[in-house]
Amino acid sequence: MSPMKLKVPANIQSLIPYPPGKPIEELEREYGITGSIKLASNENGLGPSPKALAAIAAALTKLHRYPDGSNYYLATRLAEKLGVAPAELVFGNGSNEVIELLIAAFLAPGDEVITSQPTFLVYHTMVQAKGGVNRVVPLKKLAPAEVLTSTTGGAPLGVVHDLTAILAQITDRTRLIFLDNPNNPTGTIFGRDEFEAFLAQVPEQVIVVLDEAYVDFVAHAQRIDVRHYLAGPVAVVGLRTFSKAYGLAGLRVGYGIMNAELAGYLHRVRQPFNVNLPAQVGALAALDDDDFYRQTLAHTGAGIAWLTKEIQGLGCQVFDTHTNFFLIDVGGDGRAFYEKLLRLGVIVRPMSAYGYPGYIRITVGTEAENQRLVKAMAQVLAEV
Numbered sequence: 001m002s003p004m005k006l007k008v009p010a011n012i013q014s015l016i017p018y019p020p021g022k023p024i025e026e027l028e029r030e031y032g033i034t035g036s037i038k039l040a041s042n043e044n045g046l047g048p049s050p051k052a053l054a055a056i057a058a059a060l061t062k063l064h065r066y067p068d069g070s071n072y073y074l075a076t077r078l079a080e081k082l083g084v085a086p087a088e089l090v091f092g093n094g095s096n097e098v099i100e101l102l103i104a105a106f107l108a109p110g111d112e113v114i115t116s117q118p119t120f121l122v123y124h125t126m127v128q129a130k131g132g133v134n135r136v137v138p139l140k141k142l143a144p145a146e147v148l149t150s151t152t153g154g155a156p157l158g159v160v161h162d163l164t165a166i167l168a169q170i171t172d173r174t175r176l177i178f179l180d181n182p183n184n185p186t187g188t189i190f191g192r193d194e195f196e197a198f199l200a201q202v203p204e205q206v207i208v209v210l211d212e213a214y215v216d217f218v219a220h221a222q223r224i225d226v227r228h229y230l231a232g233p234v235a236v237v238g239l240r241t242f243s244k245a246y247g248l249a250g251l252r253v254g255y256g257i258m259n260a261e262l263a264g265y266l267h268r269v270r271q272p273f274n275v276n277l278p279a280q281v282g283a284l285a286a287l288d289d290d291d292f293y294r295q296t297l298a299h300t301g302a303g304i305a306w307l308t309k310e311i312q313g314l315g316c317q318v319f320d321t322h323t324n325f326f327l328i329d330v331g332g333d334g335r336a337f338y339e340k341l342l343r344l345g346v347i348v349r350p351m352s353a354y355g356y357p358g359y360i361r362i363t364v365g366t367e368a369e370n371q372r373l374v375k376a377m378a379q380v381l382a383e384v
């Protein structure tokens with residue numbers, strides 16, 4: 001086949017596609033294993049919300065219809081729950097799509113976006129894809145006593161978003177700042193006072209995006225509630241998702257909370273039916289599945305505390321977290337450790353792509369999965 005004579009823009013040519021993990025079934029075939037477990041993507045170990053499943057099953061006979069392009073029922077119920085107006089919510093095919101909509105709506109080619117390193121990888125890719133310029137600020141180091149810790153029992157990981165260094169990167173071309181709080185992959189947070197001091201110095205043409213994918217796992221007293229900042233003067237957008245605490249990652253539904261003017265611009269650039277029909281009814285039902293939500297929080301907290309203790313007992317350093325995942329320092333080559341766990345049927349995430357080559361990231365699973373992980377780690381550690 002002769003090379004096509006396409007004129008692909010340089011920003012697309014140089015993009016590295018997100019490396020999709022192989023389906024578990026393929027990995028099992030490759031490694032000759034069965035019954036493996038996946039603790040790699042911060043999914044909900046309890047499975048999907050049962051109420052969501054029932055609602056989706058009941059809606060399947062309507063699949064010949066386009067979904068409601070306004071997400072009317074989901075927006076109305078969620079707005080009521082959050083105490084905001086439906087016009088202050090924008091839904092997406094996962095909160096990932098809302099990230100894309102923000103960039104599509106507010107970035108002209110050459111405009112700048114500030115992100116951190118390491119952080120969620122999607123921000124950087126989307127900015128480059130749309131012809132924007134990434135300005136990347138390393139997380140800052142804190143003394144252990146300065147870290148906002150949770151109750152998981154892990155060691156404080158002394159790195160968090162460097163809000164002061166981010167301010168120093170703002171120029172006339174800056175349009176967006178992405179802050180995931182808690183941060184993925186570190187599990188760390190910054191506090192409300194620090195955030196407000198930061199906001200006071202952000203110029204008004206900049207939109208601050210607070211990605212709260214894991215907010216459900218943060219203690220109430222430590223949450224930054226984006227709803228306090230919707231009226232400005234600086235535009236603040238909160239991002240939330242049904243992928244984590246609600247157990248619906250496969251359904252792809254998330255949303256942004258923002259003032260109605262900003263939301264109006266996102267509606268201009270989104271596709272009319274960007275949230276599919278099962279996603280709308282599933283998310284709506286999950287919102288009122290209080291039992292499942294409570295169980296998820298209890299299960300996650302207990303699982304993290306148990307795993308922290310057990311893995312520390314194996315001699316590995318485990319880090320404190322405000323999420324459903326945590327980092328482990330495996331004391332050597334994280335990628336090799338990941339490979340060895342894989343051979344034992346335990347899939348975790350190596351952290352070299354995030355700049356932590358000696359670490360792996362693990363998501364809390366079911367009790368049986370957590371036990372299996374600890375056993376597999378003990379076996380790998382005994383080998384070396």
Ligand SMILES: *Cc1c(COP(=O)(O)O)cnc(C)c1O
Nearest residue numbers: 094095096120184213241243254
């Ligand atoms: C998991 C995650 C999300 C969720 O993305 P969805 O598209 O809603 O599944 C968003 N931000 C961060 C930082 C995450 O880790």
